[in-house]
Amino acid sequence: MQSILTSSYAVHFNHEAYKTLNKHLSRSNYSKIFVLVDENTHEHCLPIFMAQIDGEYDFEIIEIEAGEINKNIHTCTQVWEVLSELNADRKSVLVNLGGGVITDLGGFVASTFKRGIDFINVPTTLLSMVDASIGGKTGVDLGALKNQIGVINQPEMVLVITDFLKTLHERQLQSGYAEMLKHGLIQDIKYWNRLNTIRNFDKLDQEIYDSIVIKNKVVLEDPTEQNLRKILNYGHTLGHAIESYFLDSEDDELLLHGEAIAIGMVLETYLSHKLMGLSLNDMHAIKTAFVKRYGKKDISKNDIDNILPLLKFDKKNSHGEVNFVLLKTIGMPVIDVTVPSDLLKEAFAYYAE
C-alpha cells in the first residue's frame, strides 16, 4: 500500500513500514532507541516488531501498565525518570508500540523530555491506527478529564502494521471501528454504507487506509483546529463526558473509547435531527447501525446528572458555552452549534427507547 503523506511525516503500511523504519534507523545515528510498551504489546507485538529490525542498535524497552486509567502525569513521570536513568539524550528516539494510551502518552513524554526528542508511533490497535496516526495530538488525562494535558507535535513517522490486529479481541476491534464509522458519517456516505455491510474483521486493510486518508484530508486543511478539524469531534462531546464518567465511576464494566463514542454519536444524531434538520430516516438508521454493533448501555438518571456537568471541560468550549458538531445530512457536518440543555436529556431518552 502506498504511504500517506501528512504535512510533516508519512504513514507507512506493513512491509513498506518496516523497510522505511530500517532505512531511517540506519541513517539517523540515534544514540539509543527506546521502545515504550505495555504488558500486552510487550508480550504480543514487541517480538514480531523486533524480528523485523535489521542491524544492531542500542535498544531499551520501557513497560508501563496497560489501560486508560494509567494515561496520566504520574505514568509520564515514571517514563521521564527511566529515560533519565538510562541516559536518554536529545539524539535518542522513542518508539511508541501500542494503542492510543501508548502513542498519546509516549508522544507527550517525547515532546517534553529535554524539550523534545524524536518519536515514532507504531499503533497496534484499530483505534490508534485510524485515529492517533494523524493529527499530532499527544497528551494524558487529568483525573477523569480526558486529554486535558498535552501538546500538538508530529512524530517522525507512523507505521501501520495490520498484522498486529490479530492480537486483539473482537471488542477492541469494534471499539476502533466506531472511529471509522464516524469518518463515514462526517465525510462520506458511501464509506459509511460500505462499513455497515462489514461484519468480519479479517481483511480491513483497505478500510483502514480509507479512514486514514479521510482524517488526513481534514487535518491538512485545518491543522490547528480553527474550524473544519472540529468535525472529527462528532460524537465526542457527549462521548468523552460519558467515557470520563464511567472511567471514574464504580461501574464494573469499563467502557472502551469507541463504545463511549458510539453512544455519543447516537445522542448527537438526535440533536442533529432536532437542530440541523437531519432526516428522521437517517437518525433511525444511524441509531440502528450503532445499537446493532454495540448493544445498548444502561445509563441511569443519576448517571446522566453526573455526565452533563462534565461537558464544561470539553476542549472545544469557550466563554462558558458547550460547542457541538452536528450533522445536516450524512457526510455534511456543521460546527460550533450550541445546544439547549433540555435537548441533551431528550437525547438520552431517545437512546434508551
Place this chain on the structure above:
Amino acid sequence: MQSILTSSYAVHFNHEAYKTLNKHLSRSNYSKIFVLVDENTHEHCLPIFMAQIDGEYDFEIIEIEAGEINKNIHTCTQVWEVLSELNADRKSVLVNLGGGVITDLGGFVASTFKRGIDFINVPTTLLSMVDASIGGKTGVDLGALKNQIGVINQPEMVLVITDFLKTLHERQLQSGYAEMLKHGLIQDIKYWNRLNTIRNFDKLDQEIYDSIVIKNKVVLEDPTEQNLRKILNYGHTLGHAIESYFLDSEDDELLLHGEAIAIGMVLETYLSHKLMGLSLNDMHAIKTAFVKRYGKKDISKNDIDNILPLLKFDKKNSHGEVNFVLLKTIGMPVIDVTVPSDLLKEAFAYYAE
C-alpha cells in the same frame, strides 16, 4: 524604551508595556485572565500590576509556593487542576507574574493545558528579565535535574517592568547580573567591561535592554539550538550540575541560579584557558571579577565527586559525551568542546585557590 522584536512576539518596557497589554486585552476577548504568582509576587508585584490594568476583566489569581524546589511536575498538576476547576478554556490566557520559576513553569503549564493556551510573561526578577524573556524555553525540573521536562513555545508578549526590581534583595539582583555578565563574556567585551564597573543597581534599564538585545540576536540566528544558541550555555554545564547538587543536598545555604552559574563560568574559564587558548590574563581577570562580586563557595572533594556525575544529564549531551561551550577570547565562544575529566577537577582546584 523601544520594544524588542523576536521571531514571533515583542518585549515591551515599562510604560509602553502596560499600554500594549491594555490594548491586547481589550482586543483579545479572552474568556478569563489567570495570573500566576508566588507568595512574594502576590504581595509585592500584583497590586502594582493590577493598578495599571484598564477595563473590567474576569481575573483569577493562582498562587504557588516560591522557590526552585517547587518548579516541578507536582506543582504543574496543582495549577492544571485549578485551571480546570475555574473553567479555563482554550480562549483563556495565563499571565505569569514572577521570576524564572513562575515564567518557566507557567509557560509550560499554559503550553500543555488543553494542548496550549495563550500566555504572557511578566518577569519580576533581574534574572528572568534578561534570561527568560527571550527564547521560548519553558519547563520544570525532574527531581534534582534542571529543566528536564519542557517544551519550546513562545508567549504572546513579554513585559519588562523594571520597577519590580525595587522589590528584590541585593543578592537576587546579583544572581540575575551573572547572566548579564555571561552575555558580555560570550558576545561583547565592551559590555562585559561596562558591567564590571557597575556596583549600584538603581538604574539598570539600559544594561537590561542591552542584555535582551544580545540574547535575542543569538536566538534569532539559531532558534532551535543547533549551534550558535549553545553559546548561551556558557558556565551552565558545570553551573547547572552545581546548582542541582546543592538544591538536593543537606547544605543549609541555598545557592541561587546566578551564583551557581558564576562558579560555572569561573570553572569553564579555566577550561577555556587550558583548551582554547584563552589568555592567562583574561582568565585571572574573569575569576577576579566573579569572586569580587559573589565571594567564593566552599566546595569539598566529596561535593565535587557528587557534582561531576550529574554532567551526564546535561541537555546538550549526545552519545554519552559531555559538550562544553568555551571561550577563545572574551566575546568569542566555541561550542561542542569535549573536556578530559581530569581537567574538570583541576578547574575546581583553580576556583578554590
